[in-house]
Amino acid sequence: MNTVEIKNLTKKFGSSTAIDNLSLNIERGKITGLIGADGAGKTTLLRTIIGLLVVDSGEINVLGFDPVTQKDELNLHIGYMPQKFGLYEDLTVIENLRLYADLKGVNIAPHPNPLPKGAREQSDIDKMLEFTTLAPFQDRLAGALSGGMKQKLGLACTLLGNPEFLLLDEPSVGVDPISRRDLMKMVREMINPETTVLWSTAYLDEAHSFDTAVVIDRGKIIFNGSPHDLASTPQEFENKVIDLMGGYSKEESLIAKNYDYKAPDVELTVEADNLEKRYGNFYAVKNNTFKIKKGEIFGLLGPNGAGKSTSFKMMCGLARPTSGTARIMGIDIKKQPEKARANLGYMAQKFSLYGSLTVRENLDFFALAYGISILKKEEKVNEVIDVFGLKEYENSKAEDLPLGLKQRLSMAAALIHNPPVLFLDEPTSGVDVLTRRDFWNHITSLAKKGVTIMVTTHFMDEAEYCDRISLFYKGETIAVGTPAELKQQAGAKDMETAFINLIKESEK
Amino acid sequence: MKILLALIKKEIKQILRDPSSIVIAFILPIISITIYMFGINLDSVKITLGIKNDDNSPEVATLVKSFGHSKYINSINYDNMEDIKTAVLSSKIKGAVVIPNDFSAKLSRGQRADLLVITDGSEVNTANYVQSYANMISNQWLAASKYKKNLSKPLINVENRTWYNPDLNSHHFIVPGSIAITMTLIGILLTSLVIAREWERGTMEALLSTKVRAIHIVLGKYIPYFILGMLSTAFNMFLCVCVFQVPFRGSYFMFFLISGIFLFTSLGIGLMISTALKNQFMASMVSISLGFMPALMLSGLMFPINSMPTFFQYLTMIIPPRYYISFIESEFMAGGVNEIRLANAFYLTLLGLLLFAGVYKKTQTRLSND
Numbered sequence: 001m002n003t004v005e006i007k008n009l010t011k012k013f014g015s016s017t018a019i020d021n022l023s024l025n026i027e028r029g030k031i032t033g034l035i036g037a038d039g040a041g042k043t044t045l046l047r048t049i050i051g052l053l054v055v056d057s058g059e060i061n062v063l064g065f066d067p068v069t070q071k072d073e074l075n076l077h078i079g080y081m082p083q084k085f086g087l088y089e090d091l092t093v094i095e096n097l098r099l100y101a102d103l104k105g106v107n108i109a110p111h112p113n114p115l116p117k118g119a120r121e122q123s124d125i126d127k128m129l130e131f132t133t134l135a136p137f138q139d140r141l142a143g144a145l146s147g148g149m150k151q152k153l154g155l156a157c158t159l160l161g162n163p164e165f166l167l168l169d170e171p172s173v174g175v176d177p178i179s180r181r182d183l184m185k186m187v188r189e190m191i192n193p194e195t196t197v198l199w200s201t202a203y204l205d206e207a208h209s210f211d212t213a214v215v216i217d218r219g220k221i222i223f224n225g226s227p228h229d230l231a232s233t234p235q236e237f238e239n240k241v242i243d244l245m246g247g248y249s250k251e252e253s254l255i256a257k258n259y260d261y262k263a264p265d266v267e268l269t270v271e272a273d274n275l276e277k278r279y280g281n282f283y284a285v286k287n288n289t290f291k292i293k294k295g296e297i298f299g300l301l302g303p304n305g306a307g308k309s310t311s312f313k314m315m316c317g318l319a320r321p322t323s324g325t326a327r328i329m330g331i332d333i334k335k336q337p338e339k340a341r342a343n344l345g346y347m348a349q350k351f352s353l354y355g356s357l358t359v360r361e362n363l364d365f366f367a368l369a370y371g372i373s374i375l376k377k378e379e380k381v382n383e384v385i386d387v388f389g390l391k392e393y394e395n396s397k398a399e400d401l402p403l404g405l406k407q408r409l410s411m412a413a414a415l416i417h418n419p420p421v422l423f424l425d426e427p428t429s430g431v432d433v434l435t436r437r438d439f440w441n442h443i444t445s446l447a448k449k450g451v452t453i454m455v456t457t458h459f460m461d462e463a464e465y466c467d468r469i470s471l472f473y474k475g476e477t478i479a480v481g482t483p484a485e486l487k488q489q490a491g492a493k494d495m496e497t498a499f500i501n502l503i504k505e506s507e508k
Numbered sequence: 509m510k511i512l513l514a515l516i517k518k519e520i521k522q523i524l525r526d527p528s529s530i531v532i533a534f535i536l537p538i539i540s541i542t543i544y545m546f547g548i549n550l551d552s553v554k555i556t557l558g559i560k561n562d563d564n565s566p567e568v569a570t571l572v573k574s575f576g577h578s579k580y581i582n583s584i585n586y587d588n589m590e591d592i593k594t595a596v597l598s599s600k601i602k603g604a605v606v607i608p609n610d611f612s613a614k615l616s617r618g619q620r621a622d623l624l625v626i627t628d629g630s631e632v633n634t635a636n637y638v639q640s641y642a643n644m645i646s647n648q649w650l651a652a653s654k655y656k657k658n659l660s661k662p663l664i665n666v667e668n669r670t671w672y673n674p675d676l677n678s679h680h681f682i683v684p685g686s687i688a689i690t691m692t693l694i695g696i697l698l699t700s701l702v703i704a705r706e707w708e709r710g711t712m713e714a715l716l717s718t719k720v721r722a723i724h725i726v727l728g729k730y731i732p733y734f735i736l737g738m739l740s741t742a743f744n745m746f747l748c749v750c751v752f753q754v755p756f757r758g759s760y761f762m763f764f765l766i767s768g769i770f771l772f773t774s775l776g777i778g779l780m781i782s783t784a785l786k787n788q789f790m791a792s793m794v795s796i797s798l799g800f801m802p803a804l805m806l807s808g809l810m811f812p813i814n815s816m817p818t819f820f821q822y823l824t825m826i827i828p829p830r831y832y833i834s835f836i837e838s839e840f841m842a843g844g845v846n847e848i849r850l851a852n853a854f855y856l857t858l859l860g861l862l863l864f865a866g867v868y869k870k871t872q873t874r875l876s877n878d
Binding site: 088 | 510511513514515517518521522525526709710711713714715716717718719720721873874875
């Protein structure tokens, strides 16, 4: 019995084909992972299945309904969580839940039947609050929740009314490993054996644990089957999926090769010295001290809201520490912020680019902003466009680029003045596995050349690329060491377990 | 019904938590009525004039005096033209009257005597006042002077009566007009953001996968903002009538009924913009240039419609505030005139229904291909 049956589906946006003659069956009662690069057609496929988008040609049947003509009936049976979770940020947790309960026609009155003695009367909403552990925060505005909590609330709203068919569009983008694990647990516990789940994701370890994996590339299905048939471990699965997508062959990084790196005379290129940021009684960052050597890749890991981004902003002089300081190439960021920053390339979360400017215009701007002289600008920008493979897109607007290319452009902008130190804040969030591999190839090559790199990430496999890691939790460093040392300290085989164990330990 | 209620409840909470809507609904009226009351004045005020008298007969001295005594004019005496020039340039005086040295001599001979009135053409309104005041005062003086025997009797006696606003106090129509401006702001500017916001934040996508239908989305926006708009109207009315003592001669029932219809129409414009653009920044720009500016310039509040070029006169016909301002001025100053009420209510209802149909039709329950 299939929940979704699709035959020869095609969907075009203007001249580009998002879904190309695709046929797919999704089995009832199974969790199916939908995997693919950015712009591969994952979101379009999900939206088409629930009738938010109308197809150009082909047949589609979902739970016995035609989503084109019977969208309203179909809506009663599904739960759909869009990428931004669909929460009202100016409503509280409980108000969001009540709103979605009303909109889905869920009865939120307490249970009408007499309950066994001692049992508390519970409505669906109470159950959901308890289950998501959001009960203590029920009067907090959704906009004030951390990423992980928003994601849980979004899922709770989607799960209201026990939908037969659950569709989640990249629910775990930008969320830390603990929240991801919780989310997976929630879904598995809340559904019944008849529920079908379609879960789109960029995390291949996540997809490896599903019943079925569907890999989609340029609007076509390139793999459909049990992930365990393809590979027995998540790591191997990732390699296999990369092969299916055309394979990744590691080449010499042109970016690193063309990098004009001048070896500095200091050995410790980045130093944090008792860095602290306090808001009233709340410490966003406390006693943060570390030293990074020339050519080292230093990873800052930690759950959402641990203070990673705040540390980053203080270290590049965007936020003023309440006490302590940081030094870049030995220059105090508090005393000489401009001079210290000149040695720094900073790639901010969400890739601060000018969406309405073209690729070339963005680079022109950043070249001048980073102090490249107007005479050398043209030459420099041309060089960067060539090295980063942006020639094809130089006249496209930045906002029209797929995520992977936005990331590349943002990196090009951060590197245009060839700084000896590079700060990368969640550079790979939401980016597909192939692009990430390519990205890390460049990063490791740059480090080999001597560039110092500080990076934050939620991908634990990426943590393995780091020479040293600082694990951050509630504004404080709870562990520092090489990946191997941390795994040993936590008694764990992989980084993700090490991460979770170390945080649990510090809670005690 | 339950769905609609849930959406309305949600929207009201969002309104209450958004300080900008409260500012527009309740703080802005206070500011705008105060400005209209004290800042803008279209009435004649006391004007300072220069007088240069070259005729030293005692009769003419009384003419100079009567300029000084007029309740509309302050006069300053000058001896030479250079001083007058400087004074006009520095805006110390708004014009000047020059009496030539043969003034009284000509009058006593029964000849036509000249009087020079200089005005500052860079302020057209004031120039007109100066001219008419100078005319009026000199004629009054002539009729009372010993030269009156030379005056032929006028055949027409003009009696002036100003109806509805006997003091010609412009506040009496401008201040109520500010109600129309506030309501336009609530109707167009606030609501132009609300549907676009749902698209931008991705909540619309989530809504569209529930039981929500297009009619719920449309009414779920109209109703809460209608309530907010009517509360603001009542508050405006309170400010006008109770605080600033603008006389209201019409019927309160009619006032709120037709204000309601006007609000319904304005909401239509705002929601239409929001639904079509799906982008808050664009929507706010468009609503100011297409909604608010015409309401200010083309509604007849600032500039009378029948003195506009023909093209613009036709253009005003599709601008809802035009009908509302015509209604509100008559309701305040003349009291209820049923023909005016009916005509304006009819056009407003027509526009409002057209817009509502447009918004409903434009509200999709699917994503478009862009």
